[in-house]
Amino acid sequence: MDYQVKSNDITVSEKDFDLDETLDCGQAFRWKKIISEYPCTYEGKFLNTALKISQTKKGEFIFHDTTEKNFLDIWYNYFDFGTDYSELKRQFSEDETLAKACNFAGGIRLLRQDSWECLISFIISQNNNIPRIKGIIDRLCEHYNGIFPSAEQLSHESPESLSYLRSGFRAKYICDASKKTADGTVNLTEISKMPLDDARIALKQISGVGAKVSECVLLFGMHRTEAFPVDVWIKRVLEKYYPNGFPEYAKKNAGIAQQYLFHYIRNLSVQSE
DNA sequence: CGCCAGGACGCCC
C-alpha cells in the first residue's frame, strides 16, 4: 500500500482492494454507495469518525477530507492495510477452488470493525436479508443522531421501545446483548483475547447468539481470522469441494478464505439460475 | 400471493 497527501485528501494505491467487494459483501452494513460509476463513492463511519471514500480505477482510491493522522490512526487499521493480501491469496491458491475464488473476488479485505457494533449487527442479520439488515441498522443509528448506540444506551431499552426498528423477534436479543454487555456479564474486550473455544462459549451466553453469529463477531468484530462462519452457502462449498475437510494450511486465515469462497459460490449460483 | 433471507430457540423423540 502506498499513499500520498494531496491537499485535503489522501490518495491510496493498493491493488488488493476493491470498494464494492469489500464494503458491500455482507461483512459491514453501514456503508452507503452514493455514486455508482467511477469514481464510485461510499460514505460511512467507523465509531465516531466519518469517511467519504472513492475508487477512481482499479487499485486507486481517494480518502476525502482526511488528515494523514486520521488515515494512519484509524483507516489504515480499519482497512487492514498492514496485511499483505497478495501473500494470503498466494497461500490460498495452492487449492484449486480457493484459487478460483481469490481470482474472482480478490479485492475483498477483512475490515477491522468494532466488536459491539458487529455483535448487534449480526444478531440483526439472522434469518434476514441484507437490504433489510441495513434498514434496521439505519433506523437504529438515526435514532441516536447518526451514531451507533452504546451498550449502556441500549441497555435501557425494551423490545417494545425498540419497535421503531421493526426488527421483529430480534429485538429481545438486542436487549439481552445490551444488558449483558453493559453490566459486564459479557466483556467483549476480554472475549477478543480468549482462546477461540472459550470466546465462542462466552458469546453464546447471549440469547440470540448461536454458532453463526458468534463466529461472525469473532471474525468481523475481533479480527480472529481463524474463525469460520458457516452458513448455507459455505455449507454447500464444504460439501461440494472439501468433503475431507478444509485445507490445513489455510486454517489460520480460514475466515478470510471464507470471504472469497462466499462471494465465489454465490456468484456461481446466480449464473446458473 | 407465497417464498425466502449470511439463524437461533424450544421441543420433540
Added chain:
DNA sequence: GGGCGTCATGGC
C-alpha cells in the same frame, strides 16, 4: 443430540 416448526418483517 439431530430433526423440525416457529419466530417478525419486507423484498421480490
